[in-house]
Amino acid sequence: MTEMWTAGDLARAAGVTVRTLHHYDEIGLLVPGERTSTGHRRYTADDVRRLYRIRALRQLGVPLDRIAAALDAGDLRAVITAQLADLDxxxxxxxxxxxxxxxxxxxxxxxxxxxxxxxxxxxxxxxxxxxxxxxxxxxxxxxxxxxxxxxxxxxxxxxxxxxxxxxxxxxxxxxxxxxxxxxxxxxxxxxxxxxxxxxxxxxxxxxxxxxxxxxxxxxxxxxxxxxxxxxxxxxxxxxxxxxx
Amino acid sequence: MTEMWTAGDLARAAGVTVRTLHHYDEIGLLVPGERTSTGHRRYTADDVRRLYRIRALRQLGVPLDRIAAALDAGDLRAVITAQLADLDxxxxxxxxxxxxxxxxxxxxxxxxxxxxxxxxxxxxxxxxxxxxxxxxxxxxxxxxxxxxxxxxxxxxxxxxxxxxxxxxxxxxxxxxxxxxxxxxxxxxxxxxxxxxxxxxxxxxxxxxxxxxxxxxxxxxxxxxxxxxxxxxxxxxxxxxxxxx
DNA sequence: CTTGCGCATCACGTGACGTGAGGTTCTAGC
DNA sequence: GCTAGAACCTCACGTCACGTGATGCGCAAG
Structure with missing residues (x-):
């Protein structure tokens, strides 16, 4: 069985709140790979990776909708360089x-x-x-x-x-x-x-x-x-x- | 008659939108000294000075409620130095x-x-x-x-x-x-x-x-x-x- | 078996305005 | 005096990235 993460564990590990995970779930940015029969969120290793990418880009000040677009399209370089110019x-x-x-x-x-x-x-x-x-x-x-x-x-x-x-x-x-x-x-x-x-x-x-x-x-x-x-x-x- | 300012003129001069002036009016941060009989806002010279102070502090990133407190209490030095530390x-x-x-x-x-x-x-x-x-x-x-x-x-x-x-x-x-x-x-x-x-x-x-x-x-x-x-x-x- | 923490879903609050909708008033030119 | 259009007004809801309870179910330890 692959490692699974509960919302609380993942939140602590990534330095965010559970509410943040709920929010990402709501807007479809990070939907947990599974749910238990009782409705509890179960995050997969892929989800964990995605969350770390999301947080990394957020630290650069990229808004969530652009993060979603970038992650889905895979053109991260463009986003990052643009954001750097802005930071400058x-x-x-x-x-x-x-x-x-x-x-x-x-x-x-x-x-x-x-x-x-x-x-x-x-x-x-x-x-x-x-x-x-x-x-x-x-x-x-x-x-x-x-x-x-x-x-x-x-x-x-x-x-x-x-x-x-x-x-x-x-x-x-x-x-x-x-x-x-x-x-x-x-x-x-x-x-x-x-x-x-x-x-x-x-x-x-x-x-x-x-x-x-x-x-x-x-x-x-x-x-x-x-x-x-x-x-x-x-x-x-x-x-x-x-x-x- | 002293010089009076309409909302639009003041907004242009200070580099803000009329909506911003409305907002400041709503929250009581900058209430125009007068209103015409038809309800149009008339800003006095004092209001203009106050607006420039508000904008100056806002450029330092001070939130509006603290700006209001500082302007009313007159302890600007404290606010500014605290804000500078934050900016650092x-x-x-x-x-x-x-x-x-x-x-x-x-x-x-x-x-x-x-x-x-x-x-x-x-x-x-x-x-x-x-x-x-x-x-x-x-x-x-x-x-x-x-x-x-x-x-x-x-x-x-x-x-x-x-x-x-x-x-x-x-x-x-x-x-x-x-x-x-x-x-x-x-x-x-x-x-x-x-x-x-x-x-x-x-x-x-x-x-x-x-x-x-x-x-x-x-x-x-x-x-x-x-x-x-x-x-x-x-x-x-x-x-x-x-x-x- | 119960105590208590963790998880869930609404659902409203935050800050500093933006963005129309829909109506009134002012100003300029004729 | 009349009319066109710019400028003004007041609701009132939208934005962004969550915070903050309220209320109730689930689950592991003593």
Whole structure:
């Protein structure tokens, strides 16, 4: 007689609850090979293997319906590599987030107001860039690739921070470091260009324009609580670009 | 007259959907300051600020009820630092996961069978270590701290991999590198000690014992598909420890 | 033989919204 | 003033991966 598993034993061995096994049974993802005459589930060795595969893929964050499809079709490589790409994106996002907030907590004055201001600015920048992307660049997105865009977005947020430091330190706009930042800023702007003549011409400045179009009223409210104005940074950027 | 926002305008500006605003209204997290006589929501400047705070905290992964509590109590620092600690744990987990799977995809023969075997082993090791922790070490957990345990777990998984390489290369068990691994292995085991005499004596070997108690049947099934047997690695470990 | 754990099936709860259905209101152009 | 269409409203059920009882049968140990 081959080895059979009860629900409880299998659950303990695999690190899941019995309810999870019931759920997998309900949705047809893992139907026990047998049932006893009294209705108790009996899992076969094949079922055990299948469960371990299911849990492995779940640990990678793959949803159950795609696990089912992958297991039935046998094209696991595709699922795994796709999921890895997604994990990479998430990881970079998380990293950026932790870095920024951690930096804030490490400052001399982690006053709640300042902290909140910074968090608000983060989400502002985020929705602002999302705006920019949506505007005329949605098509460009597929071409550039999600990952690359996220990288650019993170870098751009960094440039804003650098620029703000220079502005506060009253660094002359002709400073080579400032000029490097401006050049990179415009490079990133160029990367978002669509190829369309009328759009392209405006894109480089649009990072600033859209802010004025959409964010002025919000900015006023926020600036009363935050430490600096994005508008000032953008003005500084404009001056630096003009001095080029 | 102060500036007022309609639901749609605010949603666009903050990068959320109108439904999200409705939801926040329903649960009392963000109730618009006014309603028109016809029932349309009118958001005040205060509401806008509150929404940006909500979204900022949500980006950190804080659940809505805790956001509400934090905003009403004003103790944001606690929430943010707690959330950061959580993010650190997640980030390390993700990193470890990506590293391992990526390593597998980069091997010469990323055959579906081998890939799956490795994934299965990952989740096996995971549930196995969870077993170890649960057994008599639950109390120790609070003392050591969640983060430290996760770090140890990750390191231990790395040691298994290293040991497997040495075993396959037939490195003599007296090799200094192997001995270093064994020493570290026992150090980690020691870190899990409870202080209780009877328990402590068994903990160092228990990493192997528990496997035999719980995993033999699973291992047999898996080993037919995977490339190596954990039992062999553990035997190699025992030999190395004996040769010390 | 009974005590008590394990297993079974409903069936509703969770979190953070998504997604229509079906009706009202606002805004722009004529 | 009228009309088209965009935007708003309120139910109310769907999603995902289970958690959490309630209630009742089955099964191995003392």
């Amino acid at each position: 994106t998430r990881a970079r996002h998380l990293d950026e987030l932790r870095r920024q907030v951690r930096g804030l907590l490490d400052t001399a004055d982690p006053h709640p107001g300042r902290l909140l201001g910074a968090l608000e600015r983060m989400s502002l920048l985020d929705s602002y860039l999302t705006e920019v992307q949506r505007d005329a660049l949605a098509a460009r997105r597929d071409e550039l690739g999600e990952q690359r865009i996220d990288r650019l977005r993170a870098e751009w947020a960094g440039l804003v921070a650098e620029l703000h430091r220079h502005q506060e330190a009253d660094t002359p706009v002709t400073d080579p470091d400032v000029q490097r930042i401006v050049a990179r800023w415009d490079e990133i702007g160029a990367a978002f260009q669509t190829g369309d003549q009328g759009t392209d011409q405006r894109v480089r400045e649009r990072l600033g324009d859209l802010w004025r179009d959409h964010g002025d009223r919000i900015a006023d409210d926020l600036d009363q609580r935050a430490g600096w104005r994005l508008a000032d940074v953008l003005a500084y950027l404009g001056a630096a670009r003009a001095a080029r | 744990t997640r980030a390390r987990h993700l990193d470890e996961l990506r590293r391992q799977v990526r390593g597998l995809l980069d091997t010469a023969d990323p055959h579906p069978g081998r890939l799956l075997g490795a994934l299965e082993r990952m989740s096996l090791l995971d549930s196995y270590l969870t077993e170890v922790q649960r057994d008599a070490l639950a109390a120790r957990r609070d003392e050591l701290g969640e983060q430290r345990i996760d770090r140890l777990r990750a390191e231990w998984a790395g040691l298994v991999a290293e040991l497997h390489r040495h075993q396959e290369a037939d490195t003599p068990v007296t090799d200094p590198d192997v001995q270093r691994i064994v020493a570290r292995w026992d150090e980690i085991g020691a870190a899990f000690q409870t202080g209780d005499q009877g328990t402590d004596q068994r903990v160092r070997e228990r990493l192997g014992d528990l496997w035999r108690d719980h995993g033999d049947r699973i291992a047999d099934d898996l080993d037919q598909r995977a490339g190596w047997r954990l039992a062999d690695v553990l035997a190699y470990l025992g030999a190395a420890r004996a040769a010390r």
